[in-house]
Amino acid sequence: MEHSDFLVVGGGVIGSAVACGLLHKKCSVTLLDAGGDAFNASLANFGLVWVQGKGQGSRRYAEWCHEASELFPEYVRQLETETGIDLAYRKPGGLVLCHGEEEYQKREKVLERLRNESRHGSYDCHMLDRADVQKMLPNLTLGPGITGGSYSAHDGYLNPLALLKALHMSFTQGGGHFCSGTAVTNIGYQHGRFLVTTNSGEFTAEKIVLAAGNAMTRLSRMVGMDVQVHPEQGQLMVTERTRPTLSMPISGIQQTAEGSFIVGLSNRNVGFNTDTDTRLMKQMAQRVVNAFPALACLKIVRSWSSLRVLTADGLPIYQQSERCPGAYAVTAHSGVTLAPQHQIHIADWIAEGVQPEEFERFSTRRFDVEKTA
Numbered sequence: 001m002e003h004s005d006f007l008v009v010g011g012g013v014i015g016s017a018v019a020c021g022l023l024h025k026k027c028s029v030t031l032l033d034a035g036g037d038a039f040n041a042s043l044a045n046f047g048l049v050w051v052q053g054k055g056q057g058s059r060r061y062a063e064w065c066h067e068a069s070e071l072f073p074e075y076v077r078q079l080e081t082e083t084g085i086d087l088a089y090r091k092p093g094g095l096v097l098c099h100g101e102e103e104y105q106k107r108e109k110v111l112e113r114l115r116n117e118s119r120h121g122s123y124d125c126h127m128l129d130r131a132d133v134q135k136m137l138p139n140l141t142l143g144p145g146i147t148g149g150s151y152s153a154h155d156g157y158l159n160p161l162a163l164l165k166a167l168h169m170s171f172t173q174g175g176g177h178f179c180s181g182t183a184v185t186n187i188g189y190q191h192g193r194f195l196v197t198t199n200s201g202e203f204t205a206e207k208i209v210l211a212a213g214n215a216m217t218r219l220s221r222m223v224g225m226d227v228q229v230h231p232e233q234g235q236l237m238v239t240e241r242t243r244p245t246l247s248m249p250i251s252g253i254q255q256t257a258e259g260s261f262i263v264g265l266s267n268r269n270v271g272f273n274t275d276t277d278t279r280l281m282k283q284m285a286q287r288v289v290n291a292f293p294a295l296a297c298l299k300i301v302r303s304w305s306s307l308r309v310l311t312a313d314g315l316p317i318y319q320q321s322e323r324c325p326g327a328y329a330v331t332a333h334s335g336v337t338l339a340p341q342h343q344i345h346i347a348d349w350i351a352e353g354v355q356p357e358e359f360e361r362f363s364t365r366r367f368d369v370e371k372t373a
């Protein structure tokens, strides 16, 4: 039986970032991951570090994403220096394109709402007309249906596979114990200590962090919490490589450093199904061609589906169990974007009890308030 100060369950981008943060506190940390999981969102996402449009109805979440984007350049620099892995991170800003007048007006309203809800009545993202969008994308002619878009300087992107690899390397190089292929089947709690049963032995720890993606609901109940998450399918497809033409990420379209375009514009509630759908591919490809007719000649070489990890209101849950103090749940929809927040601030909270400002907004107690309201 192995003992550590902290056990982190789930080696996706969220659990790995938290585990790296805890390791920096000079604690012994063991990271358990079931592995081989087709539903692992961290290996199949879009890689955007995205701020604009997030947090309608939750000023704190809008700020939380914005703060993450501010931390990102230094965060990446440190991770790259530690591991030697190039994360291909760029922060050129990002665009959301509007197809038609109706989409333009809708987008304007979203930004207006975020501005009204913001702390100082300012939200750093603005609408652009078609001519201004075209100026920002000098190498690709816009299709006739594009009426404009919104632009934020805080958006960027990276290679999500490189991020996960770098987090795992940083963790093991820093002295963490990473147990891959280790699925947690039961968590017991006695005298302030956790006893965790897995398919390959038992582990004990003073504290436990659950960051197991779509397995959170089941695992959280083992430590007296009710962290409800559900899967939402997103399908992505990738084209053959071509010369660099897209100078910044666009919501749902980006060009990788190697020259492929990645397209991902879908949200489907189909349970734990990760089948791909050719009709959906056709719709996504059509929307890209409507935006940039010149891309019609590119061949699609691969498509896959993966499952987002969503809470009922789409906001993160950061919660300590009342029944089993020392057990924490950490889950969020934008695990790539929020990586520095999880590694720095969530690890501070778990290891030292330092709570970020207005942290209560992210606990499951917000759902109790909604129920009784």
Ligand SMILES: Cc1cc2nc3c(=O)[nH]c(=O)nc-3n(C[C@H](O)[C@H](O)[C@H](O)COP(=O)(O)OP(=O)(O)OC[C@H]3O[C@@H](n4cnc5c(N)ncnc54)[C@H](O)[C@@H]3O)c2cc1C
Pocket: 009, 010, 011, 012, 013, 014, 015, 016, 032, 033, 034, 035, 036, 037, 039, 040, 041, 042, 043, 044, 045, 046, 047, 048, 049, 050, 182, 183, 184, 185, 211, 212, 213, 214, 215, 233, 234, 235, 236, 264, 306, 307, 308, 309, 331, 332, 333, 334, 335, 336, 337, 338
């Ligand atoms: C199509 C798509 C596009 C996305 N695009 C973006 C984007 O551009 N930017 C962004 O910020 N976010 C994006 N996301 C969201 C992002 O991918 C997720 O927020 C993030 O990957 C969630 O990480 P996680 O570690 O919580 O979950 P996961 O990546 O699912 O990892 C959970 C881990 O827990 C492990 N696990 C499960 N059960 C157990 C158990 N019993 N014992 C041990 N281990 C267990 C699994 O093996 C898995 O490795 C996207 C998601 C999807 C699906």
